[in-house]
Amino acid sequence: MDLVLWKILLVDDDEDDYVYVRQLLLEASHRQFELEWAQTYEAGLRALQSNCYDAILMDYDLGLHSGLELIHAAVACKIQAPIILYTGRGSYEVDEEAMQAGATMYLTKKEANPLLLERAIRYAIEHKQTQAALSKANEELKQELEKCEQTEALLEVRNQSLWLSENSLRSVLDNxxxxxxxxxxxxxxxxxxxxxxxxxxxxxxxxxxxxxxxxxxxxxxxxxxxxxxxxxxxxxxxxxxxxxxxxxxxxxxxxxxxxxxxxxxxxxxxxxxxxxxxxxITESKQFEAVLISKEKELADANEELEIINEELKSANEELLLQQESLRQSEERYRDLVECSNSIIMRADKDLNIRYMNEFGLKYFGYTAQELIGKNVIGTTIPKKDDAGRDLEAMAKDIVQQPGQYITNVHKNMRKNGELVWISWTNNVKYDSEGNVVEILAVGNDIYQLKKAEEALKVSEHRFRQLAEASFEGLLIHESGRIIDANTVIVKMLGYDDPSALIDRDLLGYVDPTYHKLMTKGLRTPFEIEVVHRNGSRIPVEVIAKPFVKEGQVVVAVLDLRERKKAEAALRESEAKYRALIQYAPSGIYEIDFRSKRFTSVNEALCQLSGYSQDELLQMNPLDILDEQSQRVFQERLTRWLAGEKPDENVEYRVRAKDGHEIYADLNVTFTKDENGKPLGATVIGHDITARKQAEAMMKAQNEAIQDYAKKLEQSNKELENFALIASHDLREPLRKIEQFGDQLAKSASPSLGETERDYLRRMQNAAARLNKMIEDLLVLSRVAIQGQPFCRVDLNRVARDVLDDLNSQVRKTGARVDHGELPVIQADPIQMHQLFQNLISNALKFHKAGEPPIV
Known part of the structure; x- marks a missing residue:
């Protein structure tokens, strides 16, 4: 398979890094790379403008310029190739800056190897290709959005048409x-x-x-x-x-x-x-009534025809004529039955259904195939209703004692299990020996009637419960004779049972002083005294109103004994309240907005302000506040009148009689009349002058502490920046020692002797420990500023690492360092390493001359 050739640009001012990257790319097994090197910022910018690279590797430090500046320049030139920031600065802040500037990926030089470098380049190229595809998709989405906006415009036109249609519809409704x-x-x-x-x-x-x-x-x-x-x-x-x-x-x-x-x-x-x-539909209803009457007449006629049909069976000569007549009669009967709004059913003596009209089938939810031939028990009649009544026994009893069930009402069952109330009329047919052979039943749904009856019972029960649960005594009288009373009035008058009051004269339980008032039948509440069974008088509040039935009056009686006691207690409490206010340690006063005067002040307010009680009662309450506090008070009053709920506790400055100002925390409660007009306010004031002085001192101290904290934060930041720069400058040459040491170990290891390989291994280990030490010093500088959480630290491993670092010094002094089994503790590993190193190093430095140290 041919390997894809990728053209890569490296912008780095360090030739060693170029050599190292070239070696890493040569070792990549799945790609072919062509690497070009630009050593300066300017050379990199010229190379970028050719826009002919598949990916760009860019160092952070480029002399007077930074890699971030070059990334910004590449983005401005619309370079298509992905940019990877390849740097020795390994920090989150640099990573974030690079991504914001426009870099695709971030890779530190320390962690680079052939596999990781090849993967980073491949991921960056694929990411860039994905971004290009997304941009194209976004453009297509924008075009679709424009089409949607055009569609919305068309919908607006259609809405106009709908409005015109609505006007036409209103014209139809009006006519x-x-x-x-x-x-x-x-x-x-x-x-x-x-x-x-x-x-x-x-x-x-x-x-x-x-x-x-x-x-x-x-x-x-x-x-x-x-x-x-x-x-x-x-x-x-x-x-x-x-x-x-x-x-x-x-x-x-x-x-x-x-x-x-x-x-x-x-x-x-x-x-x-x-x-x-x-x-x-009045005319339709009238026609329905006539139709029902006719249907009844037809039903009666149909029964007569059935009797005639039985008689005609014995007449063989007239059989054909009678059969034709019977067929016609049955057709009329079936039409009548099928058009009926009642359930019509025939069942044999075993209660198996032989026929049911269409209305009945639909009512119960069955088809004829599902119901005909089935027993009524379990289909249209449940074995027991929800009240536990045995309906199966009742249905069988209809066959045994039909005379007792000419009409009966019970619950039936639809196919879906719903229970419904039906009123049935039953007509039983007998054979020549008097045995039941068939039952003809006509049923009508009385669900609404039953529901109304149950609602009436519930209403009556609810009324009785309300009357018995009332806190007031309730009685009903007719022409002065008591016909009903609840338990409250019975107990109030000293009796145990309502029957003690029934059919008695109402005025017999009223103090004679109020008889005339009672006969007026006032409908507004009025107070009287009723007579207890023991002859004592009970103060009550009475209101009388006509009852549902004409001539009857319902009387509500409220026992006022507890209220009278409460009123007396309230008067006593108010006297105590006045005394409490007068001698309270806080200033308490009431003001009237209409007269703009104090209406009451206590002794504490007089002591706080320096005015006497008489002087304050002649003053405008705002006069004891400074101008700023007067404005605050007026603003809070305006907000309260607007329906808002201002803060109850607000700080004001009070001007004492001698002119000095007092800080006071005033709790103000506004009041208004039934029309919403402001009446006045009740104010409770606390002297907080000492607290305000303490707050001012505390504020000054806090400002001084905050200023010191800012200076300390700036110092810590400068220290951290110095540590970052120092660690980078120290680690850069060390990184090259590690990288070229690794390359030397790979390429020259077979030709070296055991001693040379041991030297090389010690050099690599020492470089790794030095790199770790630089990292630890960087972390330690941050610990001093930010703190470092503890973790598990094996002190045996720490001791071995420290002895390895001090190996040459131990050999030089001929020292012997021994340690037993050390514990595993929760600590800062960096600080533990530094502690052991300082202790052992000091022991090796400071010992008796001529004697090898023993540690």
Missing amino acids: SLDVIYRLNLQTRRYEYFSPACQTVYGFSPEEMMAMSSEETMDRVHPDDRSQVVITLPRIQAEGLGHLAFRWRKKTGEFRWLSVNLKFTRDAAGHWLYRDGIVRD
Whole structure:
């Protein structure tokens, strides 16, 4: 396979680096490279302008210029080749600067090897190609966006057309014979009625829109109202639905109305409108009533025909004629049955279904194939209903005792498992011996009726619970005779059972002083005294209102004994409160905005300001504040009147009578009347002059500390920059020793003797340790500034590394260095290395002359 040739430009002022990079590229096994070298910034810039390279390697330090400047120049010249910053500066900051300038990759000279260098060049070229593809895709996306904007313009034109169509639709609505309306579900007001409402409702559109939704509901026939109230929420939940009910017109006449409803939400799911289309179906309902009557007559006639059919079976001569007549009769009967809105079913004596009309099949959710021949138990009748009633036994009892089940009501079951209430009329057929052979049953859905009955029971139970749970005594009387009472009033009067009050005279439990007041039947609360069973008087608050039934009155009685006690306690508490304010250590006062005067001040305020109580009560409260504090007070009052909630605690400067200023923390609570006009304020003031003086001193000290911290931070930054520059300048020649030592070990190792190879290995190890030491010194300089977290340090390894570094000094002095098993500790490895090196080095330097040191 032919290897791809890549043309590479190296911009570096160090020829040793050029030689080293050329060697690394020669050792790369998967690519062929042609390397050109530019030794200066200017030569590199001229070479870049040819724009004929696959990739560019660029050093950071280029004499008077930097590699970053050359990267900026390359970007300005729109050089297509990717740029790799190839430098000895190994820091995150240099990496980040290079990427921001426009470099594709960052590679340190220390970590370079044939594989890594080839991979970096390959990744950079592929990244550049990917960027070019993305730029092309972005251009195509921009063109698509322009097309979308053109489409939006077309949509705007179509919206104009839709507006014209909406005006045409309103013209159709205004001329419709059906009433069309819209109810705003947020305001509960009607927003539109079509002109047809004058004919259907008897009211003009304006009169209908002036009504509330409750007023229109009140005109629904009482027999239909509960069904409408129950069905409306279900239709709203589903979004669409239909209602039929009777509605009282302006003339008082009730008309049947059919209403189709649609509910609309906004994007957040909130209900916006209820739209309705209303049609008068009174004539249709009247026709349905006539049709039902006719259907009943036909049903009666059909039963007579069945009896005749049984009699005609014995007449063989007339069989053919009777069969034809019977066929016609059955067709009429089947048409009648199939068109009925009732469930019609025939079952044998074992309760197996032999027939069910189409309405019944749809009602129960079955097809004829699924139901015919099946037993009613488990299909249309559950074995037990949800109340535990044994419906299987009941169904079998119908066959045994049909006379007791001419009509019966029980729960049935649809195919989906839903239980429904049905009222059944059963007609049993017998054979000649009097045995049951067939049951004909006609059923009607009474779910709504049952639901209404249950709702009424729940309502009555809820009313009774509310009455018993009330904290007030409740009783109902008719012409002064008590007919009902809750437990509270019974206990209040000293009795145990409501029967003690029933059918008794109400005034018998009222102090005679208030009899005349009670007979007036006042509907506003008034106070009286009622008579306890033991003869004591109980203060109560009474309100009387007419009850649902004419002539009956409901009376609510509130026991005031606890309130009276609380009022007395409140008066006592208020007296204590006044005394507490008067002698409180903080200044407390009240002001009246209308008179612009103090209304009350305590002794602490007098001591704080230096004024007497009489002097303060004659002053404007703002006069004790300086001008700035007066403006702050007025601003807070303005914000409070605008509905905002200003801070309760604000610092003010108070001017004492002798002229000196006092810092005070004032807690201000504003008050206003029922019309929103400001009345005044209650103020609690604390002297914070000493605290403000302490804060001023602390602020001055903090400013001095911050100034010192800035100087220390600048010094640390300069120290870190010096350490970075020093480490780079020291590591650059050391890196070349390592690199060329590695190349020498690769190329000349076979020709060297064991001693020369040992020297070479020691030279490489020493260079590596020196490089590590430079890195550690750089880290150590940062530790002094930033701190370094501890880690696990094996002191045995640290001791071996230090002895290896001091090997020549140990041989020179003839010293003996021994150490036992050292522990593994949590510490800074750099500092531990420096500690051991200092200790052993000092021991080797400072010892008795003529004696080899023992460490």
